[in-house]
Amino acid sequence: MADTPAPLRIALAGLGTVGAGVIRLIEANAALIARRAGRPLQVTVVGARDRTKDRGVDLSRYAWEDDMVIMGERADVDVVVEMVGGSDGSALACARTTIEAGKALVTANKAMIAHHGLELAAKAEEAKVAMKFEAAVAGGIPVIKGLREGAAANEIERVYGILNGTCNYILSTMEDTGRDFADVLAEAQSKGYAEADPAFDVEGIDAAHKLSILAAIAFGARLDFAAVDAAGITRLRAADIAQADALGYVIRLIGMAETMESPAGKVLFQRVQPHLVAFDHPLAHVDGATNAVVAEGNFSGRLLFQGAGAGDGPTASAVVADLIDIARGEIGAPFSVPVGELEAMSAADAGSRTGRAYVRLMAADRPGVLAEITAAFRDAGVSIESLIQKGRSDDQPVMVALVTHEGPESAVAEAVRLLSGSDSLAEPPLVLHILAD
Amino acid sequence: MADTPAPLRIALAGLGTVGAGVIRLIEANAALIARRAGRPLQVTVVGARDRTKDRGVDLSRYAWEDDMVIMGERADVDVVVEMVGGSDGSALACARTTIEAGKALVTANKAMIAHHGLELAAKAEEAKVAMKFEAAVAGGIPVIKGLREGAAANEIERVYGILNGTCNYILSTMEDTGRDFADVLAEAQSKGYAEADPAFDVEGIDAAHKLSILAAIAFGARLDFAAVDAAGITRLRAADIAQADALGYVIRLIGMAETMESPAGKVLFQRVQPHLVAFDHPLAHVDGATNAVVAEGNFSGRLLFQGAGAGDGPTASAVVADLIDIARGEIGAPFSVPVGELEAMSAADAGSRTGRAYVRLMAADRPGVLAEITAAFRDAGVSIESLIQKGRSDDQPVMVALVTHEGPESAVAEAVRLLSGSDSLAEPPLVLHILAD
Structure with a gap:
């Protein structure tokens, strides 16, 4: 260990709260990360839409790149962290360019992975570079790793969980206070827990993005976001929650996927919907903005992963865990098995x-x-x-x-x-x- | 993928319930494991003390090796899974020989890792072979991976959890039935949930083994089993549990480790003891033989990993996850950072x-x-x-x-x-x- 090993040189594309969190984390924990990764993580380049905005972190020591799309082509970059957001546009262009330039890609972008993950993973496999997206599902919880590696010995029978912190905050607040949906949503918005346009969260789309990613990894199935049967929490009333309580249940927005045998072969069922969850189920005790994922393996039994589903710190934790894996040399198939071996499964008929x-x-x-x-x-x-x-x-x-x-x-x-x-x-x-x- | 890649050739040393579980798992899930690992897992050799015992699995297709110690020296073996048990004796001899022969080692043996983990890890690092022990802590829960990789970006502030399923079964049964310790223990023994000699479990030694392993990984500290302040559950009465309940708590045997600053530098506090756990804490809802581990990171916040803490299926799931990592080429420092860089921390004074x-x-x-x-x-x-x-x-x-x-x-x-x-x-x-x- 006499020679200092070469650092992993990182470009950050997008400097919102997560991007700033990644910078803060890498600075605060630099020494221990270098020990664990076997080499330092070094941010070399950053870029965002607006250079002048104050992000509360000192950017003076990093090169600035106006064009986030071409970051991966720079000679001083080994890996690009895409935090631009949006399923297409410059996020997708940045991801494609990075992989095509033979550089590793880390992203927190669930929408992009849900819509273009297979294309990007196939490109990454061809280029033999890592593509990782732990932060795209359930914030700081290492659940992609848990499924892809920790539970890798199992046939997964069912994967489900609480995948949207905003909805869970609203539901558990309705439960605690007896107030109605619109009222709690308005408060959540004023506190910054919910977006000004909350549709992505409260209509179940965000949870559906995450569920489709989990399902692909858990079942070795081709990712199929369009097949998720998604509903949100907007129709719930305080009276529903009170009634569920009287029956021994809480109401939680659950994303749930399982495979079933059908005459035409294995089919995939994916649903996001408010569910009644019995008091004695571990997910019944998941309150506030917390996320939790359950995977049921044929040997492991029920595994539960729980933690903060959002926020700059937890999301940065997941992004940097991916960077440490890359620094350690981990280049595996992004969806656990190579894209070409993922099984195309038809959507299961809910009625059956x-x-x-x-x-x-x-x-x-x-x-x-x-x-x-x-x-x-x-x-x-x-x-x-x-x-x-x-x-x-x-x-x-x-x-x-x-x-x-x-x-x-x-x-x-x-x-x-x-x-x-x-x-x-x-x-x-x-x-x-x-x-x- | 036209050529079939070379299988990972596995020797199983020890064929108790876990060993038989590993064989069943590898046979049942062979196809999906090969897809995920990129190559088949192939058991080539098995051995145990008694060749004639019926273990409910067909051993005829595997070579038999009487001397488990030398399994790693065989030319038809890439990795040895040590499931002999015991901290020393033939388990330790088998582990040493395997690593010295340049082969990878997987073990479920918490006592051996707690007592000799640093020596073995240093040998493995020198030989550049993998040494993995996911199954040694919390059965099927991928918590070693969760700490070593999933939470790798974080300074861990505290790690704690329910690490012994037998104790948790006894405590939650006492809680549900109002019966006393000795009575529930006797029933657990008759049902096979507790050993005939239960001291290792109910005196907290087993949990202390696991805690010392978690602490080393979480804090980058030299493993120090002797410094664990361990107590068991034998003195608890039904009246304690009733009283705790009236105060808003359950009683759980908690293993807990954290570091503290002292005038002499960073010190490590490790304790296994029954704790009062508030009803609204996630660990208060962990019942039966379930295990759960919480890691609190400075960016991730609180992460919870929960699942079956014992049993042949869950333990086999963890063993085979390690084998899949090895098949994928993962060779990292067993304790996350190289043994030479682990910090020697004095034991903290509980009184402070x-x-x-x-x-x-x-x-x-x-x-x-x-x-x-x-x-x-x-x-x-x-x-x-x-x-x-x-x-x-x-x-x-x-x-x-x-x-x-x-x-x-x-x-x-x-x-x-x-x-x-x-x-x-x-x-x-x-x-x-x-x-x-």
Whole structure:
């Protein structure tokens, strides 16, 4: 160890909060990182859209590159960290150029990986360079590594988790305070916990990006973001959360993927939806902006990875873990198996699944409505385990909440279809699945 | 990928339940492992003390080697998996021979790593071979990887967790049933959840082995098993668990390590002891034989890894994950940084720590005893947050349980010392620390 080994020379493309966090981390922990990586990590070049903005970190010691796309072509760069954001545009151009220049790529960009991850991974495999994206899923939690390496001996039977911190913050705050969605969202926005345009988070798109990445790695399947059946949390009411609580559940936005056998071969089921989670399930205790991922392996059993799902520190931790792996010489297939060996799986038909569901209806408060509702479930072949009609307030629709016995999802969908257009209902029924043990 | 890449040739030394589990796993998941590892894993040789025993797996396709010590010297072996057990003896001889022969070593043997890990790692680094021991800590949970790689960017501030499944099973069963320790232990033994000689588990030695390994990796410290302050769960009564519950806590055997600054430099604190864990802490919900480890990084924040802490399937999952890493070409320093760069840290003085404690005393039921107890705490400078004296039964000692305010551990120890030898106490006070947030 007499000679100082060559540093890993890093370009940072994008200097938002994560980029600034990466700089702070590499400076603060430089000595221990060098010991662990076997060589120093050295930021050589940085670039962002606006050079003049104050980011709270001293950039004077780094070269500035206006054109982030060509960072990977510089002679003083071994690896580019893409933190520009957006699935396409300059983020994607930067990623492509970097790999084509034979340089390693690290990214925190879940949208880009969800949409273009296979193309980029194939390019990286061809160029024999590393491409890593731990920070793209579940912030600081090393869950990509956990699936790709830690659980690599297992056939994964199911992977699921709480993948969006904003939604989990909103849901657990609704739970704690009894307040309604819109109210809590507005507060989260004012505190900076939710974006001004929260659609990506609260509609489940962000969680769907992450789920599609996890599913590809867990199942060796070709990444298929478009096949994720995604719904968000916007329709949830405080009354749903109270009702779930009375039944022994919390409500969490769960991204869940599993494979199933079908006559046409293995099919992949991917869903993001609020689920009822039983009090005794580990995910029921995940509160606030925390993320958590469960992987169920055929030998490992249930593995749980939990931690901060966002924030500059945790995200920087994941980015720099990737850089340390690269400094240590790790160049593996980004999705665990080479892209050419990933299996193209059709999207599974949700209707063929079985499970228990919570169905909430807002019904007119008049005679016969309950009979109409229960008849629809009977006619669809759905067996009802419990039903509660909540007390009324004048002229307002009353809430009817029911839980089904285990049965086909298609039957519940049929009951909902039978009720569609009924003038007894003030809005379409809300169906939430109950997370199976 | 036209040519079939060379398999990784594996010798299994020891064919207990874990060894048989490794064979079953490698056979069951062979195709997906080969895709992920980039080459097949092929068991070539096996050996154990008794060749004739039925292990429920077909060994006819593997060569048999009577002398496990020399397995690594065989030409048909790339890596030896040591599952003989015991810190010394043939396990250690096998490990040494393997590394000296220039072959990689995988082991599930926490006792051997706790006692001889530094020697073996130094040998492996010199021989430039991999030495991996994921299965030695927390069964199937990839927590060595999580610390060594996933959290590698962080200065770890504290690492702690539930590291012994037998103890956790006993404690959570005591909690659920209100039964006493000896009763639950006997049942656990009859069910095979606890060893006939349970001392290693219930006295905290097994957890101490694991903690010392985690601490070395987390802090870059020279492994120092002898410095672990270890206590077990044998003194706990059902009444302690009930009392903790009334105060908002569960009791868990926690292994905990952190570094502290001292005038003489950085010192390492390692303790295994039953702790009171607040209901809202993630570890409070870890029941049964499950293990869980928390690492707190200066950028990642709190990371939690949870899963099955024992069992042939989960342990085999960890062993084979190591084998896949080796097949992929990963040869890093076993303790994350080279042995020569690990810092020798003195053991921290527990008395210099501050915290809150639960103290339980079995006191004679006569006037003045409570005054004697409280005077001792006053004289030691301990401030009492709450105290409860439980109802008596004839002629039996009564239980007095108190919780202290935050203060020096040395003061609580002094209070206990002041009470030592008092004929008012039926047994020495039991001091349990309250896990800090």
